[in-house]
Amino acid sequence: MTTIPTLTLNDGHTIPQLGFGVFKVDPAETERIVSDALEAGYRHIDTAALYGNEEGVGRALAASGIPRDELFITTKLWNDRQAGEAPLAAIDESLGKLGLDHVDLYLVHWPAPANGNYVNAWEKMVQIRDAGKATSIGVSNHLPAHLEEIITATGVTPAVDQIELHPAYQQRDVTGFAAEHGILIEAWGPLGQGKYPLFDEQPVASAAAAHGKTPAQVVLRWHLQQGFIVFPKSTSAARIRENLDVFDFELTADEQAAITALERGGRVSVHPDEVN
Secondary structure, three states: OOOOOEEEOOOOOEEEOEOEEOOOOOHHHHHHHHHHHHHHOOOEEEOOHHHOOHHHHHHHHHHHOOOHHHOEEEEEEOHHHOOOOHHHHHHHHHHHHHOOOOEEEEEEOOOOHHHOOHHHHHHHHHHHHHOOOEEEEEEEOOOHHHHHHHHHHHOOOOOEEEEEOEOOEOOHHHHHHHHHHOOEEEEEOOOHHHOOOHHHOHHHHHHHHHHOOOHHHHHHHHHHHOOOEEOOOOOOHHHHHHHHOOOOOOOOHHHHHHHHOOOOOOOOOOOHHHOO
């Protein structure tokens, strides 16, 4: 079985650097697809309350027979549960659906700044961690201003920030802030969600040919060599296995730099300040 490297979070816990995401995975198909991923060797599963498929993830985990301490499970707090005591109820609901007594990582899904609750949400995340319902806590889609505010308010730095990140859109302001504060970056949409011809870009295609790998494997390798955490999503068992087969080669410094040079501010999703 493939040995997936781990990274150490700022709270001392470790996280598998490659995981499996279930964004937009049909709840009716989630158990089968996550089971395929677990059978392939994935142990890090990333879901969210919003996805509506926590129950399917939970069924796959239960059916797998894999010991709990070999799994790393992430879920997320949705925007409409940030106010007051709602986060405390939300984690209990997610744990019930997952069939777990704790998650390894719990994230605030978006800052939702127009609602004005993200500092409260982060304060409650600290309580959730301290109650043992989440081993580590972090955020998703938070920009430096949001991060600065929640750190100042609580004295607690998120373990990770999960952000849109791919060669055309690298969010260097966020990754720079994160590096300065010991926050690890998780890249969602690591392949650009198929919304631009990333695989046809010359640096990607050339590296794929040089290493006998697919363009997708090359881009995933580009992320890994920068120290980012990635969890590509696929519903194909063959593609699920292919996305895991990225630890037997290494991009050269020139290949890595050429892919990095594809940055052009090409966000393919919405700005965090617009999601409320």
